[in-house]
Amino acid sequence: MPIKAILTDIEGTTSAVSFVFEVLFPYAVQQLPDFVRKHATRADVAEQLQAVRETSGEPAADVERVIEILLGWIAEDRKATSLKALQGMVWEQGYRAGQLKGHVYPDAVAALQRWHQSGYRLYVYSSGSIQAQKLIFGRSIAGDLTPLFSGFFDTTSGPKREVQSYRRITQAIGCAPGQILFLSDIVQELDAAQSAGLATCGLVREGGELAGHANVASFAEIDPQSF
Structure with a gap:
């Protein structure tokens, strides 16, 4: 799928x-x-x-x-x-006030732009509020990245380590679970998403291993078509 x-x-x-x-x-x-x-x-x-x-x-x-x-x-x-x-x-x-600029890795910026141009729908799920998410991407060191995204989810959808949270998000996105790729650096989040039927990929920027999931050190290594 x-x-x-x-x-x-x-x-x-x-x-x-x-x-x-x-x-x-x-x-x-x-x-x-x-x-x-x-x-x-x-x-x-x-x-x-x-x-x-x-x-x-x-x-x-x-x-x-x-x-x-x-x-x-x-x-x-x-x-x-x-x-x-x-x-x-x-x-x-x-x-x-210009006192803060959102940090986004250059490899993430490049991949998100490429995926958006390729027709993938992009979403964020973070424990930070939706408002905070939009600020990080909207006032980032790479400029306003919010037009790349189709939606944002926070803990009002449920805790990030619970399977039901990903089921709710899947319903909101309107795709089959297997058509959604979830990216995270936390194995318990990846496990919960996987249990909900989502494809998963773990970011290990500092090394290590997120067992049970594909692992990459950079967004540049992610090919959505391979999942």
């Missing part, structure tokens, strides 16, 4: 893990407290702050306590949808 759509992870796959941990996370830690204090009553922010209270089991937490919880979640790299949404809002300010 020929591949028609390519679904890619970001962190460690299209983009350096170091960009997230050494640039984006520290920026959020620095900027998030004042952002929350300043915009706590803004509807979209207030909605996420309430979600933090509910998730943490502290429904009466004041703004300063919510900030404390959020900073703790950043430190442990917690995949909380409310945190990701708020980080995305903070990062948007940074991108718009």
Whole structure:
């Protein structure tokens, strides 16, 4: 069954893990407290702050306590949808101010452009919010790459290591599972996608092996027609 759509992870796959941990996370830690204090009553922010209270089991937490919880979640790299949404809002300010530029590997840029031109439908699935995904690709060091993509998925579709998440995404894309190629650097994500029927390919940019899946060190090595 020929591949028609390519679904890619970001962190460690299209983009350096170091960009997230050494640039984006520290920026959020620095900027998030004042952002929350300043915009706590803004509807979209207030909605996420309430979600933090509910998730943490502290429904009466004041703004300063919510900030404390959020900073703790950043430190442990917690995949909380409310945190990701708020980080995305903070990062948007940074991108718009020119303080941030999204990192995308040159080999990923070249392949995504080539695949798009060849008629493959391209999608992103990341634990970062859809807003954050669009910022990384929309304000990247290679320019605005968002026109290459047909859609974006985050943890509102489910955790990345659960099979059902990939079934939901497959339904949303509208292809048979075997017509979708999923790219990631995390074996548990690849396993879940494979269990949902998707074709898989692991990125091992720093070496190593993602057992049970095709492995490549660069997007330049991926031929969608070979899956």
